[in-house]
Amino acid sequence: xxxxxxxxxxxxxxxxxxxxxxxxxxxxxxxxxxxxxxxxxxxxxxxxxxxxxxxxxxxxxxxxxxxxxxxxxxxxxxxxx
Numbered sequence: 001x002x003x004x005x006x007x008x009x010x011x012x013x014x015x016x017x018x019x020x021x022x023x024x025x026x027x028x029x030x031x032x033x034x035x036x037x038x039x040x041x042x043x044x045x046x047x048x049x050x051x052x053x054x055x056x057x058x059x060x061x062x063x064x065x066x067x068x069x070x071x072x073x074x075x076x077x078x079x080x081x
Contacts, residue, residue, distance in 0.1 A: 001029040006036045010043050
């Protein structure tokens with residue numbers, strides 16, 4: 001496996017989506033390639049940080065207005081439409 005092929009598989013690797021054959025090939029490559037191990041560590045950390053980003057909650061009054069709008073739209077729809 002080349003570095004380019006390894007890097008292309010890192011997302012699937014971290015998500016546990018690789019076949020066992022490809023996973024073994026990638027892990028064998030990572031054992032012998034310090035730059036790809038460093039790339040994996042950076043990719044893993046980036047993924048962890050992105051998962052920790054706090055989403056901003058919608059204000060309650062906006063939620064209520066949106067809910068009311070959606071209910072009105074649903075009720076205004078003709079039957080079967």
